[in-house]
Amino acid sequence: MSAAPDLITRQIQRDIRNRWLLSLPALLIILLAATGPLLIVVVYSLLTPGDYGDVKWVFSTEAWVSVFFQRDMFDDTLTPASAHLSIFMRSVNLSVMTTVFTVLLGFPTAWFIATRPARSRDLWLFLITIPFWTNILIRTYAMLEVIRNEGLINTFLMRSGLIDKPLQMLFTDGAVLAGMVYTCLPMMVLPIYASLEKLDFRLVEAAYDLYATPFRVLTKVILPIVKPGVVAGSILVFIPSLGAYVVPILLGGGKTMMVGNLIGLQFGQGRNWPLGAALSITLMVVVMIALLAYVRYSGGKGAKAHG
Amino acid sequence: MKTKLALALTGMLLASTGLARADGELNIYNWGNYTSPEMIKKFEEKYKVKVTITDYDSNDTALAKVRQGGSGFDIAVPSQSHLPIWIAEGLVQETDVGKMENAKNIMPEWSNPDFDPGRKYSAPWLWGTVGVVVNTDVYKGPADSWGILFDPPAELKGKVNIVPEMSDILYAAIKYNGGKLCETDKAILKKARDTLVNAKPNWVAMEYGTIEKMTAGDFAASSDWNGSAFRQRLAKPSIHYFYPKEGFTYWSDNVVVLKDAKNLENAKLFQNFIMDPENAAMLSAFARYANGITGSEPFMPADMKGANELNVPADKKDKAEFMRLCDPATQELYTKIWTELQK
Numbered sequence: 019m020s021a022a023p024d025l026i027t028r029q030i031q032r033d034i035r036n037r038w039l040l041s042l043p044a045l046l047i048i049l050l051a052a053t054g055p056l057l058i059v060v061v062y063s064l065l066t067p068g069d070y071g072d073v074k075w076v077f078s079t080e081a082w083v084s085v086f087f088q089r090d091m092f093d094d095t096l097t098p099a100s101a102h103l104s105i106f107m108r109s110v111n112l113s114v115m116t117t118v119f120t121v122l123l124g125f126p127t128a129w130f131i132a133t134r135p136a137r138s139r140d141l142w143l144f145l146i147t148i149p150f151w152t153n154i155l156i157r158t159y160a161m162l163e164v165i166r167n168e169g170l171i172n173t174f175l176m177r178s179g180l181i182d183k184p185l186q187m188l189f190t191d192g193a194v195l196a197g198m199v200y201t202c203l204p205m206m207v208l209p210i211y212a213s214l215e216k217l218d219f220r221l222v223e224a225a226y227d228l229y230a231t232p233f234r235v236l237t238k239v240i241l242p243i244v245k246p247g248v249v250a251g252s253i254l255v256f257i258p259s260l261g262a263y264v265v266p267i268l269l270g271g272g273k274t275m276m277v278g279n280l281i282g283l284q285f286g287q288g289r290n291w292p293l294g295a296a297l298s299i300t301l302m303v304v305v306m307i308a309l310l311a312y313v314r315y316s317g318g319k320g321a322k323a324h325g
Numbered sequence: 326m327k328t329k330l331a332l333a334l335t336g337m338l339l340a341s342t343g344l345a346r347a348d349g350e351l352n353i354y355n356w357g358n359y360t361s362p363e364m365i366k367k368f369e370e371k372y373k374v375k376v377t378i379t380d381y382d383s384n385d386t387a388l389a390k391v392r393q394g395g396s397g398f399d400i401a402v403p404s405q406s407h408l409p410i411w412i413a414e415g416l417v418q419e420t421d422v423g424k425m426e427n428a429k430n431i432m433p434e435w436s437n438p439d440f441d442p443g444r445k446y447s448a449p450w451l452w453g454t455v456g457v458v459v460n461t462d463v464y465k466g467p468a469d470s471w472g473i474l475f476d477p478p479a480e481l482k483g484k485v486n487i488v489p490e491m492s493d494i495l496y497a498a499i500k501y502n503g504g505k506l507c508e509t510d511k512a513i514l515k516k517a518r519d520t521l522v523n524a525k526p527n528w529v530a531m532e533y534g535t536i537e538k539m540t541a542g543d544f545a546a547s548s549d550w551n552g553s554a555f556r557q558r559l560a561k562p563s564i565h566y567f568y569p570k571e572g573f574t575y576w577s578d579n580v581v582v583l584k585d586a587k588n589l590e591n592a593k594l595f596q597n598f599i600m601d602p603e604n605a606a607m608l609s610a611f612a613r614y615a616n617g618i619t620g621s622e623p624f625m626p627a628d629m630k631g632a633n634e635l636n637v638p639a640d641k642k643d644k645a646e647f648m649r650l651c652d653p654a655t656q657e658l659y660t661k662i663w664t665e666l667q668k
Contacts, residue, residue: 069653070410071389091518091661092511101668167542186483188543189530271530272489275667283667286385287491288660289653 063295071289081292085300102280102297106304109277112266113259116198117206117252123199124206124251125244131207132214143211146204154201158268161197162188165269189271197265202258206251213247253312257305277301349374351591354391354398356578357382358536359451361611364604371598374591382533383490391416391583399586400595402450405440405577406492406648412446417581420593422448427600435577435617439647447579448596449617451608453551454637454645455493455574458535462563463545469567469641471501473546475524482527484545486538489531492648493574494521494548495659500571507651509658518662525666539564550576552614555634559613566634568641574648577617 063081065073083089088099131142149157164170165187172184187193217240225235241248263278272279277297284294349372353360357380365376379398381387384407390396392414403411411417422428423436423444431449441447459468464480475498477485487494498517499508508514532538535547540560549557554566580599582592598604605616606624615635622630629635637645651659 070392070414071385072392088661091658092515101664104668184542186529267532271486271532273525273528273531273667275664279667280664283660283664286389287383287489287663289385289656290660 059295059298063292063299065292067290067292069289071285071291073291078292081290081296084293085296105275105280106277106300108274109260109262110304112194112198112262112276113256115195116202116259117256119195119199120202120206120255121248121252124203124210125248127203127207128210128214128247131211132217133219143208146207149201149204154264155268157201158197158265161193161200162268165193165196188269189273191270191274193269194266194274197269198259198262201265202255205254205258209251209254210244210247213244217243249312249315253309256308260301260305349588349591351376351400351588351595352398353378353595354381354387354396354401356380356402357533359402359612361607363611364599364607367604367607368595368598372591372594374588374594388416394585396583396585397587398583399588399592400580400582402578402580404648405438405579406650408440408447408579408581410650411581412441416584417446418584418586418589419445420582420596421445422596422600425593425597425600427597430600430602430605430618430620432617432619438577441579447581448600450578450580450599451552451612451614451616452575452577453614454568455490455497455548455550455576455648456554456569457567458539458547458549458554458557458564459567460539460542460545460561460564468546468565469570471497471569471571473567474528474548475501475520477524477527477546481546483529485528486535486544486547487528487531488533488535488548488550490548491659491663492650495662496574496648497548497569497571500569500573506574506646506649507655509655514658514662518665521662521666531667536560550614551634552612555613555629555632558634559628568637568644570641570644572644572646573641575645576648 062073064077064079066076066078066080068074083096084099085102086099087096088101089096127146131139131146134142162169166172167184167186167188169188171187172181175181176184221239221243222235225239230238261278262276263282266272266274266276266279275283281294281297281301284290284297288294351368351374353376355378360378365378368374369376381390384404387401387403388407388410391398391401391411401411401417425448428436428444428448431444435449435452437443457468457471457473459473459481463484464478466478473481474485474487495517496506498520499505499513501520502513502516504510504513504517508517529544530538535544535549536553536556538544539547539549539557549566551566554564557564558566580596582589582596586592599608600618602618602620603624605618606621608614609616609621609629610624610626613629613634650656
């Protein structure tokens, strides 16, 4: 009598074992390729900087202290690290602005594509992905050629007599923002398009039939449905923007630092690898907080919308 | 069908690498826009060696990369300020450059330098100074001062670039405030920091690419190296190079062979090759810096003779000194000022 349940238990056990065995390669990769390097970063953040880069294997929390506090270089008092804070805030600020602008530009673009006849949609999507064929460095240089003092726009404006001195567009905050929006836009368009594609346009018609204004249709019908796409796009844009390195250097002229550049400095001329490691982890924590906020936000309402 | 194609392609790849190996290779790690393509071509043809060049933009980048090992480079060209670290850290190998055939061509003042006594490791590449370039179409007044960068005249405000070489810029700011190389006096350092922080709103960028951006009009003044300034003047005659009266530095870049070089013999050939007057002249003709090789002048372009960029004026000679790296504690202070500057 007891044989049957026993068999089932054994079956289940074998099943569990198989699952573990089957997921072993994935787990190993996660361990070796993701967790391992991360642990190295954590360990490095707790060491002493070597004289000419690299680290000395001497435990120290100095790097973590200097992430949050700065020892005044002249009288040795500790004050909150205003330099790091303002650099972090600048990065967060830039990322938020980039996300907002990509939504503002990306949503109409995605809408336009989603409302084309099914056959031509593929072509439009294809056009959106074309910039991905080119390296980000080259795309950014192309942008530089357009906005520099003797670049395309200024030359055109000067020739047509609209201005007599070139407009300083390159090396401004606006140039960095424009560059970020330009490079991140496809990452916003594609997820929004993916959720717009599933939108049943009969719902929109129904809303109009019930005398909803276009604005109400947008806010009450369309936006709630495409929200998961907008949120996913925002994550895809926000997180890489936080670590932006190339665009701020090329279009911002390297004058205003972003977190990515601050971390880069520590591994180069700064010769303070522990501080660089500690700053990287701090950045990662900021990203993690943003992600957690996203999970709570979309996991609650977004999932229900799908269900 | 596909497998056949793949096999054929693999075969071709193998064949091509095999060929390249048979003729030898040399992997050079050097500053960007600095290596004369003509000279490399001559070297390749003479020794049947395939040369690959990879760029870096600062001594620190180069040092960091090579220290990690496995870089695959045979040769690097660090500045004299950093060369002692390369030697002390065991990154380079003794190739006894001083005893090579062409070593007799090294000018006496470069044959036994402090940074590499007896030239055991390094062959002289090029040397120069750090000063100020100004587009005199934009500003015509006197410009032989670091004040051009730190307290720019109205015409230059918002058009100044700073080449972000931390040591060079801190040196300039410290000199501007009456300090000395590797200054540790905190009162002077504080002044230097304030000078930099107050000057920053007048800068348009902190970038390396001055040759291109000065001539394209994106910058009207910049901290710069003399050869870079020379190339700018050739493209745009209104650009002039000035030697700051507060003091400025010399540097010299030197070819070393890395410890883990795979093509040791080719690397040694290269060290010897660049000390030949005709070849050294090709380096100078391209990068527009002076070399340390006797008898190379006749092979250089005529416009290099007597050029302002290559000849420190007599009244400024005693203002110049050799750049060196400061001790780690001072360096850390400098990094803090540098971060403060960029917040």
